[in-house]
Amino acid sequence: MDKKKKQMCILCGVLLLLLIVYFGIQTMIKHQEKKTKEEKEASTIYITDVEDVSLINYDVGEGTQTFEKQDGNWVYVKDPDFPLDESYPEQIVETFGKLKAERELEDGDELADYGLDDPAYRIQLTDENGDKTSVYFGNDSGDDSYYVTVDDTKKVYTVNSEVLQDLQHSLEDMAKLDEYPTIGSGNLKKEVITQNGQTTTYDSENDDDTENIAAVAGGLGVVSLDKVADYSVEDEHLSEYGLDEKSRITVEATYSEEKKEKVLTLYIGKEDGSGNRYVMINDSKIVYLISTEICNNILNVED
Template identity: 65%
Template sequence: MGQKKKKSMILLFAVLVVLVAAYFILQSWNKSQDKKEQAKEEAENIYITDIDTITDIKYNIGSGDMEFTKEDGTWYVTADKDFPLAQSYPEQMADTFKKLKAERELKDGDSLEDYGLTEPVYTVSLTDGEGGETTLYYGNAAGDDYYVTVGDEGKVYTVSSTTISDLQYSLEDMAQLDTYPNIGSGNLKKEVITQGGQTTTYDSENDDDAQNIAAVAGGLGAVTLSKAADYSVEDKDLAGFGLDEGSRTTVEAVYTSDDKEKTLTLYIGGTDDSGNRYVMMNDSRIVYLISEEICKNILNEE
C-alpha cells in the first residue's frame, strides 16, 4: 500500500473517531438538557398533597360513604374486612392522592362559596401512617377540572377531573371474585354428587358413563362467576340461600390441569326470585348466582 493511501486511511479513521466522539458528546449534552428541563418542570409543578404512606381512604362522591383501611400491607373495606377487595383499586387511589398535582393555584380569587367549596360536591379524606388526616374538598367543575381546597387553609386550586375517576366504582365493581377452572369433557375425570344423603358418581373410566360425563362437563364448563348475591356470607345466613349443610347439594369434580389432578367443590342451594340458583365454591365465602339451566346440566337433571 502506498504512503499516500496509508495517509488517507489514517485521516479517514481520525475523522471517524472525531465524529463518533462528537456524537456521544452531543448525546450526553442532550440528556443533560432533558434532565434540566424535567427538573425545571418538576420545580414548577404544584402539589397539594405530599403523603408518604396512606393507610386510610374515606370519600363520598354522591353515592354514600366509602372507606378503605390498610393493615399489614393489605387493604380492607373498613366496615367489612371479610369483603373480597381487589387490591388494585385502593392502591390506585393511594397512588393518585399521595402526591396530587394541581393544574394551577388561584391567586386573589373569589370567595370559597363562588367555587362551590362551602358545600363541596365531593370530599376525600386521607390518613397517613402517623394518624394525620388530610381532607380534600371538591367544588364546582371548571371545564375539565374541579376547584379544590385542602382542609381549612383557604387556598383554591384546580385539579384534573380524572383524579376522581378512581373513586367512581361501586363495591361490587371492586370485588375480587374467585377464579373458576377450565373444565370440559376432555379433562373431567369424575363427578360426585351428594344430595339428601344420596351419592351419584359419574366416572370417565366407566364406558357406560361417557354420555353422563359429557353432559355434566358441559354444565361445569358453562359456569361464569360474574354475579354475586353475597360477598362475605356468614354461617348463620347460609340457610337463607339453601346453602346450609343440611339443604345444599354438593358437587365434587375431579379434573386435570397442567397434568395435575385437582378437585373443584361446588355447593348448590336454592333459587332467587329470578330463578337463578345460589352457588358457592371450595372455601370461598361468596354466594354466586348461576342459571337454573347450567345447574341442571351440572347435576345431570332433565
C-alpha cells in the same frame, strides 16, 4: 504505506470521529431531557403530601365509603369480609397522597365563589400517626378541572377532573371475584355429586361414563362467576340460599391443569325464582347466581 491502506486509515478515522460526535450528541440530549424533567418537576404544585396512609374516607355524592389498612391489607370498613380488590384503594392513595394541582389561584375570591363553602365532594386520608388531610372539591372550573382546597388553608387550586375517576367506582366494581378454572371433557377426570346423603360418581376411566362425563363437563365448562347475590355471606344466612350443609348439593370435580390434578368444589343451593340457582365455590364466602340450566347440566339431570 500504499494508497489503499491510507484510504482505510482515513475512513476509520472519520468513522471514529462520527461515533464520538454521535455519542456526544446523545449525551447532550439525555442531559437536556433530564434537566427539562427536573425543571418540570420543580414547577409542579403538589397540594398534599401524605405517607403511610392507613384510612381512606370519601363521599362523591353516593354515600360515604371507608377503607382501612388492617395488618397490611386494605379492607372495606362496613364489611371487612368483603372481597376487596386492593388495587382500588392503592390507586386512591397514589393519586391523593401526593395530589397534583394545575394551578394555584392568587388573590382569589371567597370560598363560596368556588362552591367550596359547601363542597360537592370530599376525601380524607389519615396516616399511621392519626394525622388527617382533607381535600374538598367545589365547582367545575369549566376547563376539565375542579376548584379544590385542602384542610382549612383557604387556598384555592384547580385540579384535573380525571382524579375523581378513582373515587367513582361502585363497591361491586371493587370486588375481587373468585377465579374459575378451565374445565372440559378433555381434562375432567371425575365428578362426584353428593345430595341428601346419596353419592353419584362419573369417572372418565369408566367407559360406561363417557357420555355422562361429556354432559357434566359441558355444564362445568360454561360456568361464569359474574353474577353475585352476596359478597360475604354469614354462616347463619346460608340457609336463605339453600347453601347450608344440610340443604346444599356438593359437586367435586377432579380435573387436570398443567399436568397436575386439582379439585373444584361447587355448592349448589336453591333457585332464586328467576331461572338461576345460588352457588358457592371452594371455601369462598361469595354467593353467585348460575342459571338453572347450567346447574342441571353439571348435575346431569333433565331440565
